[in-house]
Amino acid sequence: MLFNSFEFLFFFPLVALAYFIMPHKYRWLWLLLCSYYFYMAMQPSLIILLMASTCLDYFCGLKMHEHTDNKIRKRYLWMSIVGNLGMLFFFKYFIFFTESSKSLLHFFGIELFGEGGDHVYVFNKILLPIGISFYTFQTLSYSIDVYRRQVEPLRHFGKYALYVAFFPQLVAGPIERANRLIPQFEKRMTLDLQRIRRGIVLMAWGFFLKLVVADRVGVYVDEVFLDPSVHRGLPLLIGSIFFAFQIYFDFSAYCTIAIGAALVLGFDLMQNFNRPFFVRSFGEFWRKWHISLMQWFRDYLYRPLVRKLNFSRGLAMMFVFFFNGLWHGANWTFIVWGIICGLFFLIEMVTWKFRFKVFKVLRIPVESRGFKVLCNAVVFLGLSFSLIFFRSPTVLHALLYIRNMFSLDSTFINVVHDRTELVLSFMLIILVQVIHFYKGNSKVYELLEIKSPAIRWSIYISFVVIMVLFSVNRQNNFIYFQF
Structure with missing residues (x-):
């Protein structure tokens, strides 16, 4: 959903109105559902990537907190880094690196699959997920901060998912840090007209x-x-x-x-x-x-x-x-x-x-x-x-x-x-x-x-x-x- 669309002009007032009407303990769930709807309105199927990144870093964060052995903790940190950057690389950079490598080899007279061969590899249909660079960096900052013991891992999966998917800044930032945004989900927001x-x-x-x-x-x-x-x-x-x-x-x-x-x-x-x-x-x-x-x-x-x-x-x-x-x-x-x-x-x-x-x-x-x-x-x-x-x-x-x-x-x-x-x-x-x-x-x-x-x-x-x-x-x- 675009901010500069008529859909958003109807979406946001309804979100805000329902948010202030409902009890505090359900607000995180409402915002999470609205955030997923906001993202799925643009690319429904790619919500899977957002949720995969969320689950990966939630799991790695808990595991890094459970263990005291730095070698084990580092393994989970690398699991988070490789998993997130792997998805980012495949969906955003795979075609670029493939074509650049092919051009470089061609410059030296090397054909990757042979001239006129039977092997045809078509990757041009890979879809770039909207906002993937932003939410990837946001989840990575969480994992790295947990590894550095700068933040405590969040055990409430739903609120962590909201931290990753919070719809105002999901698609194009700003890239928030866990120690700034997550504590705000616990506050009881009142109807402050100013x-x-x-x-x-x-x-x-x-x-x-x-x-x-x-x-x-x-x-x-x-x-x-x-x-x-x-x-x-x-x-x-x-x-x-x-x-x-x-x-x-x-x-x-x-x-x-x-x-x-x-x-x-x-x-x-x-x-x-x-x-x-x-x-x-x-x-x-x-x-x-x-x-x-x-x-x-x-x-x-x-x-x-x-x-x-x-x-x-x-x-x-x-x-x-x-x-x-x-x-x-x-x-x-x-x-x-x-x-x-x-x-x-x-x-x-x-x-x-x-x-x-x-x-x-x-x-x-x-x-x-x-x-x-x-x-x-x-x-x-x-x-x-x-x-x-x-x-x-x-x-x-x-x-x-x-x-x-x-x-x-x-x-x-x-x-x-x-x-x-x-x-x-x-x-x-x-x-x-x-x-x-x-x-x-x-x-x-x-x-x-x-x-x-x-x-x-x-x-x-x-x-x-x-x-x-x-x-x-x-x-x-x-x-x-x-x-």
Whole structure:
């Protein structure tokens, strides 16, 4: 079920109403059933994978807690890791690795099954389960934390299943940790009208970001990325910048709706974005972008590589960004994107002392507003450049895009042939960025709380009118649904 669907507009109010009516002891069951229905509305048969992952980590968690012998405990940890990553590999990466291996062998003149042989292997029908990357990492974090004795295993199977499948954040995060989310299932949630209003405002803001802004900007992005050979210069530059905003607004929209929906029900999900486009460095950007994923890589990949395997910080960081790219999709474009981001981060990390010495010698005021804006622009343009690979279907497509982007043959930017829509896209980007600068996504409701009831209701009515008039009627999936 998509957040931006009419089904969800009926589904969520019914879930919330029944949730507050029924006794506390049955609420976990209601949320679990609703979460499974929410997932099955998109891919019914693949609920089996979600339940398999749930059972595997529930079992491994209990076994790790029962035993004191670290060798036995480690066996169950590896059972969880291999089982979860095995399912993820088969459904998300098997075709990619098979085709890449076949191409590599063909390059060296080796045919895997022989030219024109009778053996035909067709794997193109393997279906990518929605949200598998997210719930796999969430269940893995539970198993690893139990192994490290950082959390107690949950003996109530139903509540553990709810932790894995909680519908607001099931499909595209944020990736929650057991010690944050599971204790909240034990709390007695009351009907707090102020909390519910804040949650609804967050949901409404998320819908605005998705339906009015991200999907509108995406029209321009789709046009220039469809065939970069027919465009030159400025429209391709604008397309890369627009995509940076599109993916930010689209993904933050999903997370904001998820956080708002959970807040209505009384749950506190972690923030996944913290104004990432107002930063002065790539390191700061990655601390504020997709926070739950980057913290996952920090705790379960980067630190073990540095502390246990004695990797250098730079090499461990490159591993993180390589797997960050691979996590996003089974395509070389994502891997190249991850490596480029890693190189930006590494260069920044290695040269920071030298740079500040140069700034000091040249008496450049590093704390001045102008210098901060310049650093912000450099980081944003670097990220926009890297995202060309993220958005492109192939590496060659991305290279063609970049080559033509640096050609100054044309300054015609109205590629969608609708000047009003183009101007509106620019205006909406500026509007959202101004709001994010002052409030971010997490505190947008504060803009309304200081207003009188009459003004608030005027804003509510105006918002409904704006959504009706300016929503882009494409019902696109959220970009991160494919991950």
